[in-house]
Amino acid sequence: MQETAIAITSVQKQETAFCKQIRFTHEGQEYSALLFWDTHHGYDMTFLDDGGKWVKQPAWVDEWEESQQHGGESFEYTLDSLTEEISA
Numbered sequence: 001m002q003e004t005a006i007a008i009t010s011v012q013k014q015e016t017a018f019c020k021q022i023r024f025t026h027e028g029q030e031y032s033a034l035l036f037w038d039t040h041h042g043y044d045m046t047f048l049d050d051g052g053k054w055v056k057q058p059a060w061v062d063e064w065e066e067s068q069q070h071g072g073e074s075f076e077y078t079l080d081s082l083t084e085e086i087s088a
Helices: 059-069 077-088
Strands: 003-012 018-028 028-040 042-048
Touching: 003 077, 018 077, 028 077, 042 077, 059 077
Parallel strands: none
Antiparallel strands: 003 018, 018 028, 028 042
């Protein structure tokens, strides 16, 4: 079984929104992402390279989300829930 690690590197919170910069490892590969949420638009996530530039979302995220359709949670919601446990 592969180990998964999650670290929150920064959080910016406002009354109706937040942005979390998150580093995590999935199946031995390290990822960096910005996770956004606000009350009007919900979740949005941007994956970043080591230089902080936008990169395409990994294919495994699309596959995970497709398997979660029909009432499942979005990847963004799941990642937020996991990081909320860490920062609590």
